[in-house]
Amino acid sequence: MSGGTFQAPKGVPDYIxxxxxxxxxSADFLAVRSALLAATAEAGYGYxxxxxxxDTALFARGVGESTDVVSKEMYTFADRGDRSVTLRPEGTAGVVRAVLQHGLDRGRLPVKVAxxxxxxxxxxxxxxxxxxxxxxGVEAIGVDDPAxxxxxxxxxxxxxxSLGLDGFRLELTSLGDATCRPQYRELLQDFLLRLELDDETRRRAEINPLRVLDDKRPHMKEMTADAPLMLDHLSPEAKTHFEKVLGYLDALGVPxxxxxxxxxxxxxxxxxCFEFVHDGLGAQSGIxxxxxxxxxxxxxxxxxxxSGIGFGLGVDRTLLALAAEGKTAPxxxxxxxxxxPLGDAARDALVPLLGRLRAAGVPSDMAYGGRGMKGAMKAADRSGAEYALVLGDSELEAGTVTVKDLASGQQRSVPLDAVVDELAGG
Known part of the structure; x- marks a missing residue:
């Protein structure tokens, strides 16, 4: 609490x-989320x-004990039955659990979900x-196919x-397969353990040496600059797989x-393995x-x-990327x-009219609380509406409503019984 009022938890944003x-x-948030989901639906991914x-063990086993996510970042607690549960830190493990639990893996493959x-x-x-x-996010489970x-x-x-973003780039690599990863792991481990590492980094090198290459500290980047790279030690199968992925991306026109x-x-x-990055976001550039x-x-x-493949796209990060490009999500x-409404009688007539507009698919609102003309028009402007429907005694007597275009300022008189058809497009 601050100043007698509650605040959102630290690091938890509101969209309003x-x-x-x-x-x-929240309009931008919904637009970004909807656009990213729409792209998945276009490719046949079911929701x-x-x-x-x-269950905490799902993430510990699936994500990896040595990762920062599991070792440092998970929200884990005991429920009332003294079972250890964790707020989901990522989506893939949960999707795989659901696919197996409901037998989707025994049907048509790949299972494609968003x-x-x-x-x-x-x-x-x-x-x-x-x-x-x-x-x-999406996951496509059950098939190993570079396409x-x-x-x-x-x-x-x-x-x-589809959101109008164009200042990002796609970076990708191959992390090898079960044939070449063990040999590469040993090669990388030998290289790392010859370096002067702090105790925590040395432990990481012993458990999962590949994670050491992800260390963002400048001195570690310098120390690992000459470390052996997975791409130089791929098995023939992994190398062919990666080359085919690149060929398909070329064919699809994806840079x-x-x-x-x-x-x-x-x-x-x-x-x-791939990441979309946007340099307009500074050091935390992944979107x-x-x-x-x-x-x-x-x-x-x-x-x-x-096998499976998937992605997670950050809605929060995408909103920042749009802002960095000076754009707003459509x-x-x-x-x-x-x-x-100008008076009680006008309000009584507008209530059912707005109900008919909404039923016809025209999002509608009105000024409540008996505001005067000036206050009601300010409310109309703040709402972002395209049209104000002004109804007073003279309009009621004539059986019309004044429809004002809030962008151009132009207005016209429309019969009350024709407003719905006109604003609904016909």
Missing amino acids: PVPPGERGS IELPIFE YAGPFFRYERPQDGRYRQLQQV LDAEVIAVADRGYR YTINPRMVRGLDYYTKT GGGGRYDGLVEQLGGRDGL SAPRVVAFGV
Whole structure:
């Protein structure tokens, strides 16, 4: 509490009904989320709604014990039955659990699903990096096909571009497969353990050496500059897979940059790994990313050989990227028609008229509380409506309503029984 009122928890943003383009606009938020989801629907991804919390062991096993997400960032607590549960930090493990639990993996493959909602990570809040973060994600489970990798990446690219974003870039690499990763791990570990590492970094190098390459500290970047890279040690199969992904992206017209030092923050990634970055956001430049996970389904109790690939796109981060480009997410007006009643009789007539407008698909609102003409018109302007419907004694007597275009200021008299057809387009 501050000053006698409650505040949102630190690192948890509100999205509120302020005009589009203003910070925290819920209209912008909905427009971004809808556009990213629409791109998934265009490619045949069905929607899945996941629990907000799951068994803690699902994330510990699926995401990886050595990751920062599991070791430092999860919101974990005991429920009233003394079971350990965790607010979901990411979506993939939950989707795989749901696919296996409901037997979707025994039907047509790949299982292609999309999801949206909040995820939770306890980390230092920064602009656009929140403890409650909003994402749109997809998972395509059951098939190992480079064409599917390219589709998933293209869906994300399509979602961003449908919003008018063009200042981002796609970076990708291959993290190898079960054939070449063990040898590379040993090679990288030998390199790292010869360096003068602090105790925590040395432990990380022993558990998951690839994560050390993701260390953002300048001295660690310098120390690992000559570290062996996975791309130089791919198996023939992994190399062919990656080359085919690049070929499909070329065919789809999706531009990309190969980044051989890319490391994602989750342990389950194999082969194709990618991130969308926007330099207008400074050091925290990622706006979305994902990759393939060959062993995760089996690790969570599924059949061997069921691979998957997916992404998570940050809605909060995308909003910041749009702002960095001076753009606003295209969104429908919250209100089209705003009623301005001048007197009790006018209000009594406007209430059912607005009901008919809404039933005809015309978003409508009105001035409440007996405001005068000036106050009601100010409310109409603040609503963002396209038209004000002014109704007073003279209009009631004539059986008309004055329809004022709030953008141009032009107004016309329309019969009351024709307003709905006219504003609904016919």
